[in-house]
Amino acid sequence: MPEGTRDVLPAEWSRREHLRAQLSALLLGWGYQGVELPALEYAAHGHPLGDRAFKLIDSGGQVLALRSEFTTALGRLARAHYPQGPFPLRLQYGGRLWLRAQTSELGRLREFTQVGAELIGVATAQADAELLALAQAALEAVGVNALLEVGFPGFVDAVLEDAGVHGEAREALHGAIDRKSGADLDLLARGRGLDREVTRTLHALTDLYGGPEVLEAAAGMAQGTRARAAVAHLREVAAHFGGPLLYDLGVSRRYDYYTGLTFRAYVDGINQPLLGGGRYALEGGLPGAGFAVGLERLVRALPPGVPPEPETVLALDLAAAGAARNTGLRAELAWTADEAELRAYCAARGIRRALRGPQMAAAWEVGA
Structure with missing residues (x-):
């Protein structure tokens, strides 16, 4: 198969679909319509990802692309179907994305799944505090405890502007600050x-990581209107959110795309965020903000056996199959009367019991 793609086997598929359903139900409960x-x-x-998208040409010669991120498409949908709102518009989505080159995605996948x-x-x-609370609730709903890490790429740009750094130099410094590379x-x-x-100011930007004390340090660095407004906004968001947050105000990536707060969530053992998002401006100036959860990463973050799998039994007739399913079991239907063949299959599949009739009488057990 092509590099960056993979097969998903039943155990992972089951876990992923369970997570997708849990996340979708939670988002719907918060008013986010699908x-x-x-x-x-x-x-x-x-x-934003046009240079990394798969492109193809249709029969009429039009250049098309496989979806590489959801935000642009949601902006188009909002303009086409909700030009007058009502706002705020709360939407949720889920599905596959494709990228020609994806070095930051888990396993360097070029085909992956998000819910957002x-x-x-x-x-x-x-509104920003709502999204932080929703992101935290989404992770907690699927059994993941992670602190949210908040950034504000425009703060770095504002500090550089106040320091009199412009043009190509400012662009290059954004990258070095984001990498936290003092050299x-x-x-x-x-x-x-x-x-x-x-230069001291530049180094100080790379150290703006930690708890609420980071906002105090940032306030001391904020000389101009933009920088002070960024700190004031973060303080207000924190007050509305009310819970613990980590701050990384040296985050500078995509400062020309994000118009305000950004956030991510990490767990031990995975060096890429399970969840990420932020505030941006859609075409036409309509404000938007959101986040996406990477399902492949989320599956990897959960311990084995979460969520618990219901028992699978072998039903020797339709009556037993229906009764078993009604009690929450998974039931596979026997395809032959050859008990030896059925026992061998059950042993290979890890099925422990064979049931018969509407009372689910135990016909036999594997190993008995």
């Missing part, structure tokens, strides 16, 4: 002729 989006879309200049939520049409601290910062600062005070 939508389904086409896997094919028009290839468009300026698409979007809150469109409002841009308040309360690269020093090299870039010397190459651009930045003074010692600015």
Whole structure:
């Protein structure tokens, strides 16, 4: 099969579908209505992942792309079907994504699955806090305890602007700050002729990681209007959220895409986030924010046996099969009267019991 793709076997499929159903039910309970989006879309200049999307040409010569992320498609859906709202618009989605090259996804998959939520049409601290609370509730619902890590890429850009760093130098420094590479910062600062005070500020940005004390340190660095507004917004979001948060205000990736707060969630043993999202502006200026959960990563984060699998039995007739299913068991129907063949199959499948009749009388047990 092509590199970056894989087969999903029954045990993983079952766990993944269970998680998908749990997440969807939780999102629906918070008022996030489900939508389904086409896997094919028009290839468009300026698409955030356009250079990494699979492209193909249809019979009319139109260049199409396989869906590489959901946010752009949801923006199109909102403009087409809800031009006047009502806002806020709460939507949930789930499905496959495809990328030609994906080095950051678990196992470098080029085909993977996400479930997510979007809150469109409002841009308040309360809305951001709602998404943080929803993200935390989603992980807790499937048995994952993880602290949310909050960033604000525009804060780094605002501090660089206040320090008088512009153009190509600012772009290069964004990357070095996001990588938290002190050596690269020093090299870039010397190459651009930045003074010692600015260089100290750059290094201080990479250290803005931790609890509420990070906001205090950021407030001390915030000189201009944009930087001060970012800190004030984060404080307001934290007050509405009310729970513990980690802050990484040295996050600078995609600062030209995200217009405000970003967040991720990590668990031990997996070096990529289970969940990630943030605030952005849709085409036309409509505000939006949301997050997505990677189901492949989520399956890997859960311990074996979560969720618990119901017992599977072998039903020797339809009456036993129906009765077993009514009690919550999984029932496979016998296809032959050859007991030796059935016993061998059960042993290979890990099925312990064979049942007969509407009372589910035990006909025999494997190993007995």
